[in-house]
Amino acid sequence: MTGAGTEAPSGRTPSEKMPGPVTIRKCEALREMQACFALQKEVWKFSDAELIPVRIFVVASKIGGQVIGAFAGTDDKKELIGFALALPGMRNGHSYLHSQMLAVRQQYRNGGLGRRMKLYQREDALARGIELMEWTFDPLEIKNAYLNIEKLGAIARRYSVDQYGLTSSPLQGGLPSDRLVAEWWMKSKRVEAVLAEAPRPKFECRARIDVPAEIYAWKAAAATRAQALAVQTRNRERFHQAFAEGLSVLGYERDANGNGRFLLGNWDESLQY
Ligand SMILES: CC(C)(COP(=O)(O)OP(=O)(O)OC[C@H]1O[C@@H](n2cnc3c(N)ncnc32)[C@H](O)[C@@H]1OP(=O)(O)O)[C@@H](O)C(=O)NCCC(=O)NCCS
DSSP: OBOOOOSOOOSSSSSSSOOOOOOEEESSHHHHHHHHHHHHHHHHOOGGGGSOOOHHHHHHHHHHOEEEEESOOOTOOOEEEEEEEEEEEEEEEEEEEEEEEEEEEEEGGGSSSHHHHHHHHHHHHHHHTOOEEEEETTOOOHHHHHIIIIIIEEEEEETTTTTTTTTTTTTTTSSSSOEEEEEEESSHHHHHHHHTOOOOOOOOEEEEEEEEEHHHHHOOOOOGHHHHOOOOOHHHHHHHHHHHHEEEEEEEETTTTSSSSEEEEEOOTTTOO
């Protein structure tokens, strides 16, 4: 996922009322793929060279990937206000899905739509016998980390340094595009407990990695970018060390001031917790 949404922990409810009932379904028509392309441009503001072209959305929908759309409004006037793009992957003979993009139009965020589209992706994947979905996310993104780890139940135990190089998207704030790899073991007891909002077994937290709420502001201004880079560099070292010790990201805390904290412990493969 190319995720980097500069959203400070203000308004936790959508800033605008959804324009009517929202339907989440597969995109099929070419104009729907073009609408996804346009929303990609609106959300990430990439240069043309970095935009994923319409043809990849078309191909992804034909080769076992996913192009999922959130459509709001009444029958005659349906507006695409969110999308998810996933590509089929293969590792050690196992097929899985790599979810490259998840986006919701700014004014409709924090209303649960992001999570609903992920649940739709999961349903479709499990129906096709696919149990693993992966995506990358910017570990400096407090909201995305909270959504991925706490609201969806993903884990992380791989860190990719500067995965895309310096990107043209202002959301990256001119920082190296470091990414954590989210692993969503969609049939695991952990994910089932999280999605059912059922209690999950406590794990022994063996490491904590902090992200200050100021990171959004620091990234957004040239004068303070060095402070954001310092946090990224420090945390990069800490993730590398923790993962080298066999730890995994299993929890995420956010406090009332909007600060974020990764909680790392031992992911028990057999227990799937
Ligand atoms: C990421 C994105 C798709 C999420 O969509 P969304 O519809 O806003 O997500 P949801 O409403 O389902 O969930 C967001 C959760 O994060 C919480 N949240 C919002 N801002 C937050 C913040 N700054 N810090 C911590 N949590 C935050 C919300 O409260 C909500 O949790 P809750 O349901 O417990 O209240 C959307 O923000 C987006 O398009 N971002 C830009 C593109 C991007 O970064 N995509 C990659 C994602 S890895």
